[in-house]
Amino acid sequence: xxxxxxxxxxxLLPLYYRRLFPHGPYGxxxxxxxxxxxYFQRREFSFTLRDDIYVRYQSFNSPQExxxxxxxxxxxxxxxxAVYSHRPSQCNAVHRGxxxxxxxxxxxxxxxxxxxxxxxxxxxxxxCSKCWTLMTIAIRVIDRALVEDFGVKHRLWVxxxxxxxxxxxxxxxxxxxxxxxxxxxxEYLTLVKGGSETxxxxxxxxxxxxxxxxxxxxxxxxxxxxxLVGQDILGSNESWEKVVALVPEPVRESLLREFPxxxxxxxxxxxxxxxxxxxRPSHAESEIMLQFCFPRLDINVSKGxxxxxxxxxxxxxxxxxxxxxxxxxxxxxxxxxxxxxxxxLCSELDTAHEEEEEEDGEKENEAEPVPKRRTRDYKKTSLxxxxxxxxxxxxxxxxxxxxxxxxxSDLQGDF
Numbered sequence: 001x002x003x004x005x006x007x008x009x010x011x012l013l014p015l016y017y018r019r020l021f022p023h024g025p026y027g028x029x030x031x032x033x034x035x036x037x038x039y040f041q042r043r044e045f046s047f048t049l050r051d052d053i054y055v056r057y058q059s060f061n062s063p064q065e066x067x068x069x070x071x072x073x074x075x076x077x078x079x080x081x082a083v084y085s086h087r088p089s090q091c092n093a094v095h096r097g098x099x100x101x102x103x104x105x106x107x108x109x110x111x112x113x114x115x116x117x118x119x120x121x122x123x124x125x126x127x128c129s130k131c132w133t134l135m136t137i138a139i140r141v142i143d144r145a146l147v148e149d150f151g152v153k154h155r156l157w158v159x160x161x162x163x164x165x166x167x168x169x170x171x172x173x174x175x176x177x178x179x180x181x182x183x184x185x186x187e188y189l190t191l192v193k194g195g196s197e198t199x200x201x202x203x204x205x206x207x208x209x210x211x212x213x214x215x216x217x218x219x220x221x222x223x224x225x226x227x228l229v230g231q232d233i234l235g236s237n238e239s240w241e242k243v244v245a246l247v248p249e250p251v252r253e254s255l256l257r258e259f260p261x262x263x264x265x266x267x268x269x270x271x272x273x274x275x276x277x278x279x280r281p282s283h284a285e286s287e288i289m290l291q292f293c294f295p296r297l298d299i300n301v302s303k304g305x306x307x308x309x310x311x312x313x314x315x316x317x318x319x320x321x322x323x324x325x326x327x328x329x330x331x332x333x334x335x336x337x338x339x340x341x342x343x344x345l346c347s348e349l350d351t352a353h354e355e356e357e358e359e360d361g362e363k364e365n366e367a368e369p370v371p372k373r374r375t376r377d378y379k380k381t382s383l384x385x386x387x388x389x390x391x392x393x394x395x396x397x398x399x400x401x402x403x404x405x406x407x408x409s410d411l412q413g414d415f
Contacts, residue, residue: 004320004341010050012342013074013315019377020345021070021313022387025394027063030080032172033401042102044081044088046308047073056081056308057088076317079308083175101306103176106169106185109301109309110138113163117196118292120231120239125318127163127336130230133222135165136331138295140218142167143328145189149211150174154397156390157326159336161316165326166309170397183303191215191294199245202290204283216286219293224266227292234265234272243272246291247284251275312390315342324386325393340382352380 031040045066047055055073060066070078082101086094112131116123119131139157146152146169154170177185191212194201204212227233234240240259244252255272262268276285301307314323320341326334340348378387 004343006317006320008343009076009315009317009320010074012346013076014071015346015349016315016342017067017070017074019349020381020383021067022378022383022390023063023067023070025387025391026313027066028398029170029390029394031063032170033398035401035405038087039083041087042083042085044084044306044308045311046079046081047075048077048079049073049075057091059088059090076315078311078314080311081308082306104305104307106174106177106182107301107307107309108142108167108169108186109160109164109298110135110142110166110295111160111164111298114296114298118227118231118233125163129335129337130226132336133226133230134293136334137219137222137226137293139165139167139326139328139331141215141295142189142297144214144218145211148214149188150185153400154393156312156393157328158312159321159324159326159334159339160310161314161321161323161339162319166323168309168312172401179303179305182305183299186297186299186302189295190297190299191290192296200287200291202287202294204287204290206281208283208286212286212290215294216289219289223289223293224269227289228265228269231292232265233292234259234268240268243288246288247272247276248279248282251279251284322383322386324383325389327385327389339386345378345381345383348381349377352377 027040030043034040040063041059041061043059044056045058045060047058049055058069060069081088082104084091085098085100085102091099112119112122112127112134113124115131115134119134121128121130143155143157146155146167152169152171152174156168156170158166158168160166188211192201232239233243237260241256244255244259247255255275258271259268262271272288273285276282301309310323312323312325315321316323320343321336321339322342322345324339378384
C-alpha cells in the first residue's frame with residue numbers, strides 16, 4: 001500500500017479531482033433535484049488552498065462549473081456552507097443586511113479530542129482502534145434519536161479523515177430550521193456537561209427520559225469492552241479514584257478500601273454495581289457509563305445556519321485519508337485506518353491503467369476487437385465501495401422526493 005507524505009499532496013490532488021472525485025453524485029446531492037430555483041447557485045463553497053489561503057463565498061452556476069473550479073484550483077480542503085438569499089460570489093454587491101443565510105443541512109461534528117478526559121490510549125489528534133469505539137457509539141446514539149425522536153429520514157454520516165465524524169441531515173424540512181431549532185436539538189442530544197474543572201458531568205434524575213434510557217441501551221453493550229478492558233478505567237489507583245468520585249459519598253470509602261483486593265477492572269465494576277444496588281435510589285452506574293461513552297457534540301457547528309463544514313470526499317492534508325461516507329449497515333466494521341489515502345488511490349489508478357494498456361495491446365492482435373465501455377475511474381480503486389454508499393444515499397433522497405411530488409399531485413387531483 002502506498003504511504004502518504006503530506007508534501008506529495010500538490011502533485012496528487014490534480015489527479016484526484018480530475019479522475020477520482022465523484023462529481024456526478026456530489027452535484028446531484030447538493031442540487032436536491034433542482035426543485036427550488038437557483039438553489040445550487042446560492043450555495044456557498046469555501047476552498048482552503050496551499051499555504052492556508054482561505055477563499056470563502058464562492059458560488060457556481062452548476063455542479064459542472066464547480067467541478068471545473070476544483071480541477072483548476074486543486075483545493076487542500078473544501079467546505080460546504082449555507083444556501084443564501086443571493087449568490088455568495090456577489091455578496092459584496094448586495095446591501096449588507098440583505099445577504100442572509102436561508103437554509104442548510106443540520107450538521108453534527110463529533111471530535112475525538114473532546115473525549116480526552118475519558119480515554120487513556122491516545123490524546124489530542126491521535127486515534128486507535130480502542131478509542132474509535134467512541135465514534136461508533138456516538139453514531140448509534142445520535143442516529144437513533146434523529147430517526148425515532150425527530151422523524152428524520154436522510155442522514156449522511158462521514159468520516160472526517162482524521163479523528164472524528166460528521167453528520168449531514170438533509171431532509172427538506174430540516175434544512176429550513178432556524179438557529180434556535182438547531183440549538184434546541186443539540187441541547188436535547190447533550191448529556192455530558194461541564195468543562196475540565198467539572199468532575200461529575202452527567203446528572204440523572206427521576207423519571208429517566210426515554211431518550212436517556214434508549215441511549216443507555218446502546219451504550220451498555222460497548223461499555224465493558226471499551227471502558228473496562230480497552231481503557232482499563234478501574235485498573236490503577238489513579239484511574240479508579242476518578243470513577244469513585246462519581247458515586248454517592250457514603251459508598252466511596254468502602255470502594256477505595258475493597259478495590260485493591262479485586263483482580264481487574266471487570267471485578268471492580270461488579271463490586272461497584274453491587275454497592276449501587278444497595279444504595280438506591282442512585283443512578284451512579286448509568287451516569288458513569290454515560291460520562292465515559294456518551295456522544296460529545298460541538299454545539300457551535302450545529303446551531304449556526306451559516307457555519308461551514310468540511311465536504312465529503314475532501315482529502316485530509318495531514319493524513320491523506322479521504323473523508324468517506326460510513327455505511328451504517330456495517331458500522332461496527334468501519335476502520336478509519338483502512339480508509340484509502342490519496343496516494344494509495346493514485347497508485348491503484350496507475351496499476352489499473354497499466355493493466356488496461358496490456359489488455360488493449362492483446363486486443364489489437366485480435367481480428368475484431370470488441371469496443372470497451374469506459375469504467376468510472378474511482379470504480380477501479382478502493383474508493384468504490386464508499387462512493388456506492390454515497391450513491392445509495394442520493395438515490396434514496398431522489399426516490400423520496402419523487403414520491404412526495406406524486407403525493408402532492410394526487411392531492412391536487414382530488415379537488
